[in-house]
Every structure is written in structure tokens, then in C-alpha cells.
Amino acid sequence: MTDVREDFINALVDLDETKCIDLAKQRVEAGEDPFTILEDLREATDRIGNMFEEGRFFVSDLMMAGEILKQIMVVLKPAFGDRKIESKGTIVIGTVEGDVHDIGKNIVTALLEAEGFTVVDLGVDQPPEAFINAIKENKPLVVSLSGLLTEAIDSMKKTVDAIKAAGLRDSVKIIIGGGRTDEEAKEYIGADDWSDDATSGVRKIKKLAGVA
CATH class of the missing domain: 3.40.50.280 (Cobalamin-binding domain)
Incomplete structure (x- = not known):
């Protein structure tokens, strides 16, 4: 995993809203495959879920993570263009x-x-x-x-x-x-x-x- 991907994941796990959104925009502007960014979001949410279950994250942290996720998806969706995101259901x-x-x-x-x-x-x-x-x-x-x-x-x-x-x-x-x-x-x-x-x-x- 490249440094930018790990930095992006860590920024979300750390609830660093500004850094996370900035990195998302940079990756989109650089023409990176949006599906790769989606995979990183899933990795970050897995880590967040584990931290919550271990008692290292609280409901307020989940709320913040949820809000950041919404903003990232707003940044990300135009990058798919006419490409269909295959839904899991x-x-x-x-x-x-x-x-x-x-x-x-x-x-x-x-x-x-x-x-x-x-x-x-x-x-x-x-x-x-x-x-x-x-x-x-x-x-x-x-x-x-x-x-x-x-x-x-x-x-x-x-x-x-x-x-x-x-x-x-x-x-x-x-x-x-x-x-x-x-x-x-x-x-x-x-x-x-x-x-x-x-x-x-x-x-x-x-x-x-x-x-x-």
C-alpha cells in the first residue's frame, strides 16, 4: 500500500476531517481509480469498528466518522463518471x-x-x-x-x-x-x-x- 493510501486511511481513523477530505480531493484530481479509494474507506471503517468494539472509540467518534464518510462520498461520486458502481445490494x-x-x-x-x-x-x-x-x-x-x-x-x-x-x-x-x-x-x-x-x-x- 502506498504512503498516500495509508495516510488517507490513518486520517479517517484519526478523525482528521480536513486532512482526509484534502487527500480525497488530491487523489481524485490525480486521476486515481475511485474504486481504490473505496477499498481504503472500507479498510478504515473496519479499523474504526474494531476500535469501537475494543472500547477505544465512542459513539461520538462514530458520529464524526460517519459525517466524514458522507463528505468523502460527495467528493468521490463524480469521479466514477458514467462508470457504474457495482452495488452489493x-x-x-x-x-x-x-x-x-x-x-x-x-x-x-x-x-x-x-x-x-x-x-x-x-x-x-x-x-x-x-x-x-x-x-x-x-x-x-x-x-x-x-x-x-x-x-x-x-x-x-x-x-x-x-x-x-x-x-x-x-x-x-x-x-x-x-x-x-x-x-x-x-x-x-x-x-x-x-x-x-x-x-x-x-x-x-x-x-x-x-x-x-
Whole structure:
């Protein structure tokens, strides 16, 4: 790995926003293959995930990393021109009805995009019908229901029940995410998996999508 690639990865891991964006712009302007830069993003996010699991990174650090990732993708996307980025598949994500928290959802979205997925982010306070329509329109591999409030658990169940009633449950994997989720909530809601942090959530989504 060349020095500039390692410098770029380290800048993201160190959350050095200015250096990271500057290096991304320099690499794009130099005509470097954007897919190589994507690979470096994936390497950096893997390192960040490991540091979080080891207790060396905190939620605030993940938030910062997510914001930097978004900015890098803005710099990077024009470099692909007419070249099609081969997606690993589509993921639908959204915060369920009655909840407007989106920090965890936004981090997961940024990390999934860096991993090469196409992410359809529905936003916050989304009713079951929004998820049903998104499944019909996008045919995702996985649907991620996000929520932080205790009340979100019942909203998640309502959403999964509606997906079942629409005859779509067998066509998609469902993961729930948020601080109130656990194994018991997963069973109650009828989801395939659960996660209470972004990095494990991304890992589990990859597994559900069959690309772990």
C-alpha cells in the first residue's frame, strides 16, 4: 500500500476531517481509480469498528466518522463518471413511526455506503406503509428498522406485522436497531436480528445480505 493510501486511511481513523477530505480531493484530481479509494474507506471503517468494539472509540467518534464518510462520498461520486458502481445490494433503512432519532441510522447508512451497498434512507417517523412501499419499489436484501424510544418497539412490531400482511415478509430480511433492542425484542417483533450499536449492526446486515 502506498504512503498516500495509508495516510488517507490513518486520517479517517484519526478523525482528521480536513486532512482526509484534502487527500480525497488530491487523489481524485490525480486521476486515481475511485474504486481504490473505496477499498481504503472500507479498510478504515473496519479499523474504526474494531476500535469501537475494543472500547477505544465512542459513539461520538462514530458520529464524526460517519459525517466524514458522507463528505468523502460527495467528493468521490463524480469521479466514477458514467462508470457504474457495482452495488452489493440494496438496504432500506428508516426510523419507525413515533421516533425521530436518527444518529445511529445515519452512521449505519454512511458505513453501509462505504461498504458498497445502495442504501435507501427513508428518514425518521416513518409509518409501516413507507417501508412496504420501499420494499416493493427497491426489492432490498435487508430492511433495517431503527428507533431509540421504548415506544419504538411496538412501532417496529406494527411495521413487521404490516410487512407480513402485505405478503412481503418472506422476500426480505429484517433487522431492528437502537438502544432498546435486544434478543427479547427481536422475538417479540419478529425480526431476523438486532443490534444496539452501529458497527455490529453493519456486520449483521452484511451477514443477512449474504455478503459477510
